Amino acid sequence: MIHATDRMGGAVIGTSILAAFILLPFTQDPSYLFSAIPLAVLLGALGMVLRRMRIHDGVIFAAHLVLLVVFLFAIGLPLAAPGQNLFGLFAEGVRHMSTHTTPMIANPGLTVLLVATVGLTTVLTDLLAVGVNRPAWGILPALTVYLIGAVGLLRDLPWWTIVLLALGYLWILLADGINAAEVWPRNLDRTVRLTGRITPLALRMGGIVAAAAAALTLLVGLLVPLPPTQHWNAGRLNQGSGPIQLADPMLDMRRNLSLPADSPVLTYTTDAGQGEYLRMASLPVLDRNGWQNASFPLTQGSNLPPAPGQTAPGREIHTQVKVGDFRSEYLPLPYAPRRFDASGSWAYGSDSLVVVSTGQDRTAATRNLSYDVTSTDPTPDGATLSTAQAGRPSDANLTASVPQDMPQEIIDLALKITQSEPTPALKAAAIQRYLRGSQFTYSLEPQPGSGYDAMKRFLLVDHKGYCEQFAGSMAAMARVVGIPSRVAVGWLPGEQKGDGYEVTLHDMHAWPELYFEGVGWVRFEPTPGVAVPPAWTLTAPEEPSASATPTPSAEASSTPSAVPSTAPSETTAPQESGQGVNVGAILARVALALGLLVLVTGLLAVPGLLRHRLRTRRLQPAPTDDLEASRRGVDAAWSEVRDSFLDYGHPWPSGSPRSIGRLAGVGLPEEAGQALVTLSREVERSRYARSALHSGDLAAMVQTIRDGLRVDTGWDVRLIGEWWPRSWWNALAVALSWPVLRGRALTWWKSRRAS
């Protein structure tokens, strides 16, 4: 027979799974469902099993939370970056949500966040619908999820999400209706006697369904007319220049770099003679939180103005780019782009020469896009550069300002590094040389961020970072010494494949761009091990030595040759170092997962072990010559029998020992029933007779009874009886119940006051 709690538990699982689908429009990556649905089923099943064991609802709620956390750990660990914990993953998910528009691109943090949402929905729905027996309120958690989507994010959810929500509610109400209907026949007789009326069951059932339908109609009527929120900035964007909210490319970069699996992003062919840096975004603003996008006017079109500040005409380069399954609102272009023919609606910023999509499906605009770009080669002459003055670009208010609150240590460091260099370009080269020095290590360990704190830690403390810290620090120090700077985000040239180049996710990169009078924005490369510095940045005296022996670093040793300036060898370095990190990290994760498994198994075995210990203690042979000890022994044996009955799901009648011995032994095999009667007589004598020492082997009797209890029971009942004994849970619930706790606290308080 289906228990009432089972039926409602099933409805809770169903509603939670439907709620999991309501979250589908939030993300482009539906893989979270593979974790969320099993989690909902697990939580629901746990609730059903525990309720069948008649365990207190508070304990069930706690068990749910424990399972939720363990589950999130289990799915979160493989997704987390090395050194990142679950909270880091959550934080990443929240950041991802705040920086991306729906549907958001895949992100491990987001996945964990969505799974956690579904899990929490299940736990709370279960608590409301079964725990506190308020099925009508059981829809609230799922409704909250829906409302966050519908109102909180100001996005229109597809029409079918409300249908899912309504189905979930209907499910819960139906389960409640059927449960109520099951109770009626029992009460019917009494009702008829009291009122003299019979309301047919069908009529009542119909009433329940009608009520549910009315509630559903009301709900739909309330929620459907919510105004569909269009992309509210799309209209203005299409008209021309205007503000646009752009995602933080730094975060995408950090995530892409730390993905365990590398995958191709795009391929390109070029007539430049070597690989090209493909630039997507440019971050001109520096403040205490690091390098950030600024609002800049957008101009619709595909013909870009000449690169700012560049006076030399430069060679025209033609590049054909073919983007794979990569979604972004930024168009990857070699610097400095002049023309491109990508389909869709695109706009550019005339200072940054960044091209962003303004089309309908903006955030996925680059997906499967193929386009030709014509760009001018910015390669400056090393000699010209070394004498160039720091310029003043048109957006100098952004790119040339040193923040007031810039930490003095960084300023001091920048000045110290550059004090012996005469010209701005040499100063910049000195900074680059400093950062490529042996004390700095390329590592993906640090948290993303280019704020003052991250910068100080990187420059002054641990000297560990990846391109974001290297690029950000160099750009910041360049400003200190008077050179306008900004941080560009994009792609390394990638690996040569046949005629063209292939760029993968791990090639995502950030680099500083510095502005020089007459030259314009010049790319520097302070990140060691990833790429060799551009030839023009190794000015004058240092050129040969710097190029020949870039200071040996941890990465350099694993790089076959950092000297050659060919593209292939440039890109092998990060991959190899990444693999080194990965093996250790994988081992650590496996060890952690194993440890967690052992811990969970151990925790699960605790009730059974404690129960076993209690049984051993109770069944110690009681002396037959000491009256008190004999009585204690008999009592302990009797308690053990009572607990065994509970453990194996047999009813334990109330009453005197004799009546219990008679009633409880009914379903047992004869031998066990006989032992029970004998033991009950021992108990009776021990309790009520004048001076009764027990006779016979109590432990053997108890064992016979326990054997009898196990006959004709399923393996699941035996397993639960052995390892999750109900008597233990009951004892726990009693020990944690309010009156007992209060009593203990009062006793403790009194004894303390007395002393």
Added chain:
Amino acid sequence: MSASRSYQSIGQAGAPGRPGNTPANQPSAPANQPSAPAYQPSAPANQPTAPMVQPSAPSYQASAAGRVAAGSPAAARTTRATSGHTLADVTRVMGQVRDAVETVIEGKRGAIDTALVVMLAEGHLLLEDVPGVGKTMLAKALGRAIDCRVNRVQFTPDLLPTDITGVSIYNQATRDFEFKQGGIFANIVLGDEINRASPKTQSAMLEAMEERQVSADGSTYQLPAPFMVIATQNPIEMEGTYPLPEAQRDRFMARIEMGYPSQEAEVAMLRNHGGRHPLADMSAVTDGATINGLIQAVTGVYVAPALEQYIVQVVGATRTTRDLRLGGSPRSSLQLLRACRSLAAISGRDYVTPDDVAALAVPVLAHRVLASTEAQLAKRSVDDIIGSCLRSVPIPDRS
């Protein structure tokens, strides 16, 4: 004479033509003989002055001589003191008595057991049932089985107190007043339809029951031991009756309802009783002296302190429950305890268990309490209410 019509004596212990009884009882007779001068009934002397009490002479003689320790308390005490009975004897003898009585009354084991319990606990029994279910037969069979004198007193509205207790009559021959014993002078007194007598007569009877002695004209006459009154009340035909007030009912240790026998028992009864009266075939299995010894032995049954508490709590629960207007008296606690001792001994135990209390709570308490108006309106029986009082008290764990 109205009295003779309404008042029958049935002193039948020891049927005529069964001489085996007399020799067996004889040895104890000399012991009592010297100490019973005050009350030496003789059949001839008794005969004319006892229009109401008409025992069959031979058997009365035997029992009077053998077991009626009349007149002197010392005599009764001697009988008890000399008993060396153990609890094992209680179980054995009571088993025999029960078997013997069961040959006469089929399928009424519960009622028989309660009667035995009450007898061993020195209480009195109130039988409430319709006529013809074997109330009188139970009393008679019990008397026959323990070889004791049984008197039956039919209560009528014109029955006088002296008819119960006895009266002093002037003897012309001796020129002295002579006490003529009333119907109560017997080991087992069957007071039939006790609610038909006037309250005055009822209280005379109940006083004698409680005191176990009769005072008349300045003399005190001890009633024989064992002494047990089995009174019956007819729950129908209430017209013109004086139902026992609560205070009087409290003096009965237990009340039982015989109830109709089961179909099989009734068929068996037809078969067995068809030919001749089964009572005629019944032989005594023990005697009054043994019963006195057994009564003495029962007092040795152990009652754990926790069970004393339990009994008090159960009776206390009847006082506090809202379903009862009147709960059990302290006397009822005492009687419940004694009944429990007796039941434990009959069951072969030397200690009382909660099961004993549970088994006896309804018979011992039900006739002493009064249901509240609400409970009556809800059609809750007193048995039900006492059962729930019993369940409301947790079974004690340890002594």
